[in-house]
Structures are given as structure tokens and as C-alpha cells.
Amino acid sequence: MGMLLYVWAATIVAAVWLYCRQVYSRFTRHGVKQLPPVPLLGNMTEVVFRFRHMAEGLEDLYKAFPEERFIGRFEFMSPMVMIRDLELIKRITVKDFEYFLDHRTIVNDKTDPLFGRNLFSLKGQEWKDMRSTLSPAFTSSKMRVMVPFMMEAGDQMVEALMNRIQESKENYIDIDCKDITCRYANDVIASCAFGLKLNSQANLGSEFYKRGLEASVFNFRQVLSFLIMANFPKLADLVNLTLFSEKSKDFFRSLVMNTMSNRETEKIFRPDMIHLLMEAKKGKLLHDEKVTQDTKAGFATVEESAVGKKNIDRVWSDNDLIAQAVLFFIAGFEGISAVMSFALHELAVNPDVQSKLVAEIKENDAKNGGKFDYKSIQEMTYMDMVVSEVLRFWSAGVALDRVCNKDYNLGKPNSQATEDYIVRKGEAIVIPVWAFHHDPQYFPNPDKFDPERFSEENKHKINPLAYMPFGLGPRNCIGSRFALCEVKVMLYQLLQHLEVFPAAKTAIPARLSTETFNLRMKGGHWIRLNVRE
Template structure:
């Protein structure tokens, strides 16, 4: 009987605790998902019934008149920001209140993830941003274009050989796989100084490690959800995001490359060299980089945070962490943008032919050569890439953690009091749904590069378009990513005609089998040598 009484009291206390936590939004008249709805949505994701973007879109659309809306991740309250003026305040004006991303990886257990630029917090993040920013200016990226072109030549040769060996004059390929191999070889060359050809040798260790790290299988998805909902428990159980074998591979790769270059005085204008310069304190902004040029409409500008000169020595582990981050970002997000670009060009032949015509004109104008400057001057290319990043943003949302209590204002016009978000609580800025809001982009699901024409792009609300984030904590590699995507499309369309095939998913629908943004059934296209 005593045990039964204690059990009932414990259950009652737990229920009251949950009710108190989950009644917070109701007390402040903030529209929100009920606990049962949140749990149901999470269950559908885990059971692969819905994709994360489905729930994000439904959540966003169900509350049209709200400036922000509430949700819970198990016991953790989280606010989704809808009002663009509030987005501006959080990411720029009052940036210091929302300086950090939420990080669910313990840096002591997994330093190569917990110590990268995305995960670092506060002053350490500012110092690392200042250290790395000079590595991502246009003056540095332009030196890497020849490496990208070399990788593109390998890709074209491999594709032409496969078409020649086929019984027909075309091949059907999975373009995400094609783009991933290209992105892998570019990051191997531009970041690590390695020459690999994943189109010929799919078993090379560099490519296999990338697939292992970025292909979120079902068990990895479950682990990822556990990291989000129970970070302290996962830390106590000493779970890590990457395997020991994978971290050892990158550790040895970076340290051995650095050691070899120092011993033989090898200088190659890639990321490893720039990291070595950063460690020595020799990587600084100069007059040339201060006047940095855009790589397109989607380029994000470096803030004053990244342009400060610092005097700080970083450990080898810190540098390895940044190298791994470059690899993962280059492997997954850039290849995703490429794959969706090829998909849209296949099902929109008028757009493809207009882009091909611009490529031909550029060939004639520059005598068959192209470099960083010429490719950035291709206006229609930039329109196409900008629209791909609007419709299919590589990061579907971005987050910030509040580091001191902050007044978000009233949730809607009928609210009677302001809402104070507390220190340690998080906000989400839903890139995916803002990019698809008809208030900002009419007929939002249509692929229409003309949105970004000279006449139209000035009408785009500056905070409605954020493929690389906003404010000082934006993506440091936007110039590199945009350049890589454009070089790949240029070379491929120069030699290949892209069309749909029997496996092409029309209309486009996302797969629920992966946490990544993937097309159902795969990104299938047909390639034929252009006459």
C-alpha cells in the first residue's frame, strides 16, 4: 500500500510538472502546438510517414496571423519566428542576445564536432570567425577555381565514356550521386590537396567516409532525435555523432598533410594551407579583401565580427574540427543544391536552353575559357542558382539560443502582453517556409528564375531570402559554395543535355526515407552529349 501511494504521488507530480511546463504558451496567449500534436509529429518523422518539411510547412501555415508561434521538443520550449522585422532584430540588430546556435554534442566527448565554427559559442566563436573569414574571400576562392575546373573535366570524361559504352546515346543517372562525387572531389582538392576521381573509383576512402558521415540512415536518425531531445543523457552515455574510425581518418589526414607540407615547404592555395596560415597568425584581411566582390545575389556579407584582427593560437584539434566542417558542408549541402538544380533544369527545358545560350556567349566572349570573374558576371546563371536556393534551400531552418532574457513583443495584434523569452531557450527561423510564403514569393512552388532578374530582385524583401542565413552568424562559405555550383553547371551544360527519364519524379515530391532533403525515388535525370 505504501509503495502504491508513493507511485501515485510520483505520477501525479510528473503530470503536474509536465502540465506546468507545457502551459507556458497558453498563459501568454501564444498559439502553439499541443503536447500531443508535437509528439504525434515526432512519431510520424521517426516512422517515416512525414518529412520534416511537411510538419514545418503545416505548422507555419496553421497560424497565419502570428508574429511567432510556440512548440516543444519534449520538455524544451522553442519559438518559431515568422515576422521578418523580428528576424532582423534577432539576427542583426540584437545579435548579441542570440549569439549562439544550439549545440547538442559534448565537445569533450566529440571535439571534432563540438569545436567547429558552427558549434563554438560566445567569444570563442567570434575569435574563430575572425581567424577563418579571410580564407573565404573572393581573392582566395578565385585561386581555387582551376581545381574545380579540373574536377569538372574528370566528371565530363567519365560521363562521356559511360555514354560511349552504353547501347544508346544517353545514360540515366541519379544526379545526387553525380553531384556528391563532384563535390567530394572538389573538397578533396580545394580543402585537403588530394586528387581523387570518385566517378571512376567509387571505393576511395575519402568518398566513402563522406557518404558515411552525411547519409542519415534510420538508426542515425533515431540517434539524432535522441541528441536533440535528451542531450544530457546522450552525453552521460558517452554517445558521439561520428565513429572513432571516422574521426581518426580525418585527424591523420589533416595532421599528416600539414606535416608533409612543412617538411617539404609545399605551398598550395587550398584550405589546409589557409588553416596553417591561420595557426601562424598570418591570415588577415588586407585592402584587397576588404573590397570583396559578391559571388551572386545569394552571397552573404562578412560582418565586422569576422574582420577583426585577433592574436590567438589554436590547437591542432581546433583546426581539424574546421577541416571536418568544411568537408561535411561541401559534401552534403553543396551537392544537394547541384542535384536540385539539375532536376529543375531537366523538367524546365526553356530555362536550361536560356542558360546554355548564356554559356555559349560566355565561351565566345572569353575564347573558350572561364574564370572566377567571368562566371560571376553571368546574370542568368545567377538567377537560376538563386531560384534553386530559394525553392530548395540546403538548410531548411536555422536556430539561435537566447543568452539573456529578451522581449519578443506581442505574438499577434490581439495579444495583451509582451512575451519574454528566457535565457537558454531557443528560436527557429524557418527558411523553407519563408522562402515558400506567397506574401514574399508569388506562386512560390513554381521554379521561376525571373524572380531574380535585375527588374524583379529589388522587390524581394531582404529578410525573406536567406539560403546562407542572416547576420554575423551567416554561412562563412557562401562564396565558395556559389562558385562551385556555378562551375559544375557550366561545365556539365556545356557538354551535356539534361532531360527527364522514366524514373524522374514529376511532380517533385520529397522522400520520407531520409532526414536529408531528397526527392522520392531519387534524383533521376537523363544525360545526352550536346551536339
Template sequence: MERTMILYIWLAAILAALYLYCRQVYSRFSQYGVKHKATIPLLGNMASIVFRRKHLVEFFAELYCEHPKERFVGRYEFTKPILVVKDLELLKKIAVKDFEHFLDHALSVNTDIDPLFGRTLFTLKGQEWKDMRSMLSPAFTSSKMRHMVPFIVEVGDQMIVSLKRQLKESENDSIDVDCRALATRYANDVIASCAFGLRVDSHSEPNNEFYKMGYVASNFTFWQMLKFFGHSAFPRLMKKFGLAIFSDSTRDFFNHLVMDTMRDREEHGIVRPDMIHLLMEAKKGRLTHDESSDKDADAGFATVEESDVGKKSVTRAWSDTDLTAQAVIFFLAGFETVSTAMTFLMYELALNPEVQEKLAKEIRGQEKSGRFDYGSVQRMSYLDMVVSESLRRWPAAIATDRLCIKDYNLGKPNDEATTDYIMKAGESLNIPITAFHHDPQYFSDPFKFDPERFSEENKHKIKPSTYMPFGMGPRNCIGSRFALCEMKVMIYQLLLHVELSPCERTPIPAQLTTDTFNLRLKGGHYLRMKLRT
């Protein structure tokens, strides 16, 4: 009896402590009049995500749309308060004007348990990030991208050979293709060539080691994404339990690949204009930012410009781990985000045959000129319109984040509030990219695929900061030029030879599956392909 009483007392004490803790934690927004959803103890607003009832796109869309008059709203990532910015002027202040208050991403990966991911450009913070950005920036100018186009074209040729072989072996004049698999294999081979100097054909050799390791590293499982949230919300807990994002085998594979390639090139004097070469040049301090190289060579409307942060000279010494980490993050971005963008671009072209035929006509006209290089691809105006619209409709980055590094006055959340919200150092905010792209006040009929939004007559109507497929401000995506070039070369080569159309397995209308955090359609990404006559 006495034991039972003690147990009840302890249970009551624990519940009381939990209640007091939750009441304190979940009062951060209400005391300032910041609108937010009702919370569940310890889960905050993450229940629908943890239990896979909603995709992140839907999650952010609800937060964005529920309170239309708010400048910002709140959400709780478990017990961590996070603001979601809705006001355009506030967004520009945070991302550009007052950037020094929001210098970093919120994700904090301890380098003791995950030395590779913890040293990437995405996770570095403060001055280290500035220095790494400055070192890498010259590697992503248009002048450097020009040299990589032949490598991308070679990969595209491999893809077309594989598709033609499948069509020839088919008893019909068409085949149904898993376009996500097609795009990931294409993106994998592009990165293998442009980053690591490897010639890989994942269409003919689907089980090659590079593709298998890349797929494991970039195709984040549900458990891996929870670890991402964990590193953001509970960094000390993740360190205590040693929960790394990358497995030991993944880290070892990339470490050996980068270091062995660099060593081999040094010993044999091999020079190849790819990412490994540029990293080697950067380490030696030989890369400089050439202002003239980008004046007439934007990769398209979606291109983001490098800020002054990325144009400064840096003399910092970098370790081999630092260099390997940058090669890895370049690989991850190229494998997952670019392949996702290409997958949805193919989907929209299949569902919009008039757009596809107009683009195919432009491509045939360009092909007749006999010239196919970086400059000629960028001069194709309708191709840029189509790619720009696809990135608006399906931005691979659903949202981005910023960490407040010194207290900042965000102002009042709405016209009725009486108190300014002071964001504390260490707190973070989200910028819901997809929600802005799908807001009808900025893009009429936002779920319609309409490349004409980006025509010469219309693109000036797009409000600054409402379109941000590669982020905005100094911490935007450093590889926008490469990603756009890769997408354009792929779709150029594909539509030159192949016609896309829906098949019985094509999901119409599009609905995102909730069993992954990545952008995936429920029912898969199958389309029908046949050779153009």
C-alpha cells in the same frame, strides 16, 4: 495481493508524476497566448518526425502557415519549448540588430564524447565562436576563392570524361543518371582537392576511401539525426550515455588526414592554395581580412557578407583538434549541402527546358570568349539568376536556429495577446528558411521555378530577409562564396557538354521522402543525359 497493491500504487504515482511534469513543461506557451500544436507526452510535437510521417519541410510549413496573423508560434521538441519566428521585423532584430542576445546555435555537443564535432565553427559558442569566425573569415574571401577555381574545374573535367565514357559505352545516345550520386561524387572530389589537397576521382574509382568516409560522415542516418535532436534537447542525457555524432573511425580518419597533411607540408615546404594551407596560415596569424578583395567580386545575389565580427584581429592559440574540426565542418557542408543544391538544380533544369536552353546559350557565349575563371563565371548574369532561384525553391538549409543567451522581450505573439513573451536564457528559436522562401506574399507562385525573379528588373522587389539560403546576420554561412562558385562551375561544365531531360524514373511532381532528414525526392533523382550537338 499486497505486492500487486504496491505495484499499482507505484504505477499510479509514476503516472501522476508524469502528468504533473508534462502539464508544467507544456504550459510554457499557453500562458502567454502563443499558438502551438497539441502535444503528446514526452514526444511533444515530434511524433510526425520520429515516426517518419512528415518531412521537416512539411513540418515547418504547417507551423508557419497554420496561424497567419502570429508573429511567432511555438513547438515542443520532445519536452523543449522552441519558438518559430514568422514576423520579418522580429527576424531582423533577432538575427542582426540584437544579435548579441542570440549569439549561438542551440546544438550543444560535449567535447568529452565528441571532441571533433564539438569544436567546429557550427557548435562553438560565445567568444570562442567569435574568435574562430574571425580567424577563418579571411580564408573565404573572393580573392582566396579565385585560386581554387582551377581545382574545381579539374574535378569537373573528370566528371565530364566519366559521363562521355558512359555515353560511348551505351547502346543509345543517352543514359539515365542518378544525379544525386553524380553531385555527391563531384562535391566529394572538390572538397578533397580544395580542402585537403588530394586528387580523387570518385567517378572512375567509386569505392575510394575518401568518398566512403565522407559519405558515412555526411549522409546522416535517421539514428544520427535523432542524436542531433538529443544533443539539442537532452545534452546531459547524451553525455551520460556517451552518444557521439561521429564514430571513432570517422574521427580517426579525419584527424590523421589533416595532421599528416600539415606535417608533410611543413617538412617539405609544400604550398598549395587550399583550405589546409589557409588553416596553417591562420594558426600562425598570417591571415588577415582584406577589405578591397571583395568589393567587385561577389559570388552572386545569394552571397552573404561578413559582419564586423568576422573582421577582427585575433591572437588566440588554437589546438590541432580545433583546426581539424574546421576542416571537417567545411567538408560536411561542402559534401552534403552543396551536393543537395546541385542535385535539385539539375532537376529543375531538366523539368524547365526553356530555362536550360537559355542558360546553355549564355554558357556557349562565354566559352567562345576563351576565358574561364572566377571573374568570368561571376559575370554570367543568367547563370546567377538560375542558381539563385534554385536556392530559393530548394534551400539546402530547411531551417536555422538561435539560442537565447540572455533574457529577451519578443513582444506580443499577436494583436490579441495581452502579455509580452519574455524569452529566457537557454531557450531557442527556429527561423524556417524554406517556409519564408515558399510564402506567396513574398514570392508569387512560389512553387514555380522562375529565374526571372532575380533579373536586374525584378530582384530589387525581393524584400530583405525573405531570401536567406545561407542564413542571415553575423552567424550566416561562412562558405557562401565557395558554395556558389562550385555550383556555377559544375553547371557550366555540365551544360556545355550535356543536355538534361526527365526520364521514366524522374519523380514528377516532386515529393520529398520521409525516410531521411536530408532533402531527397521520393523515387530518386534520375535524369536523362545526352551529349549536346
């Protein structure tokens, strides 16, 4: 009996080894370079065991083969091609966009429509229709009316911070600024998307804030769930694996439906995202034919493609609309707050940059009699330089992914290769945004925080394909204007009243935390704030 078990165990081990050998030779058989994979884990060992952040792991691979146009990588057992060549990236994201229309499936839209039916997750024609439906909601004219909502949240943030400083014995406070930026972003999205007046800076136990944290801050359990759902979807469905609790789903569903119902009944009008979604459901959200290129929205702004400029009369379900509201919330809560936190860190450790930005704020303040609006804040050139550099240095979207929906010829991986490589239908490609943003070939001295890269004298030197904080091609980030505007409003209001310094616990040099997929600083985002004289 013991011998039989030994034989069976040896047989199973041999079968697994042969299977892994077959899978992991996918690239080498065709002359595509790769780092040696670990059986079953592929090239994910350092991420799974929290030795490296995903951004750093992708950058390591990017640097390992500097002469290659593309490289092989395994996410567990799934082959993914990392693209290094910018012209090839342009082909994939723009010219041959239809071959790479979709993101990978993470959340099953049948079992979890609130998270699986949003704009990020939708595929094919449904994605095109939803993009066209929503794109009129994100024009500069729509952003303009939301600035007062952002300013209100900023006033609450500054008031709360000033109160805390007054209560302190040292006339300053040391804080982890990720908390205040998350609360600010929470209040902005509550107001701009849901029409809710919150003050989570004062109401520390806000239910809305708690749900935001759960839905957008990926702890290690959620990271593992995410990886399993992306790479082993059948297993995830079998064990009914989800990223979010039923309580969170019920919260968002009731929030959106009750808000819509109340507005219909009470005939309430408020120019926010819920109103725009209600208009979309009625087919009344149309493109403004008078809109021109908004050149002052910011260097990082991405433009809408022809895909998003069609008028759509499709009728969307309530779940579809709720899913979009949830996406706005998650992106607005975590992504934007991360950019703000890293911006405050850089201003703390680069006092010359802070001084120059404060001078521009004071100049704008004097010119406009203490007022500012969408137009004036978009005209602040140094503010845009600072934010553009933050988005380069700390790219919240560390990588872009696409799924091939029809066999696609990438060409030869390098000049010595003898055969073309074909990406098969269903396989994924990854574009390492973080690695490009830290490549000295495209950004000299990349580890220096230097807003002057984006000055009028220098920005023409930047290859626009190498700078992609909001993605590339028709599937770029629909909310780039909203994000840029919100970050600028927050920095403007905070720096008007407060000075930012390094605290004793400020991470210098800064390192990425490996505890989450999100972009977080190891040890926290600690800064010191005192009242500006």
C-alpha cells in the same frame, strides 16, 4: 502485491501527465499560439515516425497561424519559439545579435572535439575569434585561385559520364544524379581543402568518399541520435552517444595532421584550405584591407559583418584546426551536392530554363575563347538567376536556430495579445527558412520554379530578409562564395557537354524524402543525360 504495482504504475502515469501538462502550457499561459503537443514527443511525432520532413513540419506550423508574429513549438520537451515576423527576425539576427549569439549544442566539444569545436558549434567569444580567424580564407580573391581545382573535378565528372554514355546501348544514361554530385563535391573538397587529387567518379570505392558519406549523410539512426543529443544532452552523455564512428574521426585526424606535417617538412605550398589553416595557426592569415564589396559573387551571397573582420592573434590547437577542416568537408560534401542535384532536376523538368542557360554558357564560351574563370562565371547573370531560384525553391538549410543567452522580450505575439512574451536564457528560437521561401506573400506563385524572380527587372521586389539561403546577420554561412562558385562551375561544365532530361524514374511532382534530415528527393534524384550536339 499486484494492487501495489497497480498503484505505483498509476502514480507514475499521473506524475508524468502532470509534468507534461506543466511543460506544455509554457506558451499558452502567456497567450502564444501552438499546435497541440503529444506527451513526451511534443510536436515531433510526424518527424520521428517519418510521416513528414522537418521542412514540411515547420511549414505546416508557419501556415497554421498566419496572423502571429511568433508561435510556440515543442521539440520533445524543449520549448522553441518559431519566429514569423521579418522585423523581429532582423532584431534577433542583427540588431540584438548578442542575445542570440549561439546555435544549440548538438555535439559535446569535450567528448567529441573534432565535431564539437567547429565554427558552427563554437559559442561566444570563441566563435567570434574563430570567425575572424577564418573569414580571410573565404574572400573572392581566395575563391579565384580555387576555381582551377573545381574545374579539374568537373572535367573528371564529364569524362566519366561521357564514357558511360558511350558504353550504353541507347546513347543516353539514366542516373540518380545525387551520386555524381556527391562525388564531384567530394573531389572538389578533397582538392580545395586537403590538396588531394582524387577521381571518385572513376574510383568508386574511394576511402575519402566513404568517409564523406558517413559523416554527412544522416541515416535514421543518426537523425534520432541528433535529436536526442540536441534535446537530452545529459542522457546522450550518459550513454556516450555520438554521431560519427571512431574510424571516421581517426580518418580525418590523421588526414589533416599528416597533410600539415608533410607540407611543413617538404616545404610544399598549395593555395587551399589546409594552407590557410596553417597560416591561421601561425597568426598570418590576415584581412585584405583592399577588399571591396563583391557585388558579382551572386544575389544569394552574404557579406561578412564587423565580427569577422577583426585580426586575431589567438593560438588554436590542432584539434581546433582539424574541426574546421571536418566542417568544410561536411558542408562541402552534402550541402553543395544537394543544391546541385536539385538544380539538375529543375533543368530537366524545365527545358526552357535549360535552353536559356545553355545559350548564356555558349555566349560566354565564345567570348572567352573556350576558357572561363572566377570572373567570367560571376558575370553570367542568368546562371546566377537559376542558382538563386534553386536556393529559394530547395533551401538546403531549412531552418535557422539560435539559443537565447539572456532573457529577451519578443513583444506581443499578435495585435490582440495583452502581455509580452519573454524568451528565457537557454531557450531556443527557430527561423523557418523553407516556409518563408515558399510564402506567396514574399514570393508570388512560390511552387513555380521561376528564375525570372531574380532578374534585374524583378529582384528589387524581393524582401532581402525573406530570402536567407545562407542565413542572416553575423552568424551567416562563411562559405557562401565557395558554395555558389562551385555550383556554377559544375553546371557550366556539365551543360557544355551534356543535355539533361527527365528519366522514367524522375519524381514529378518532386517530394522530400522523410528518411533523413538532409534535403533528399523521395525516390531519388533521377535524370537522363545524353551528349549535347
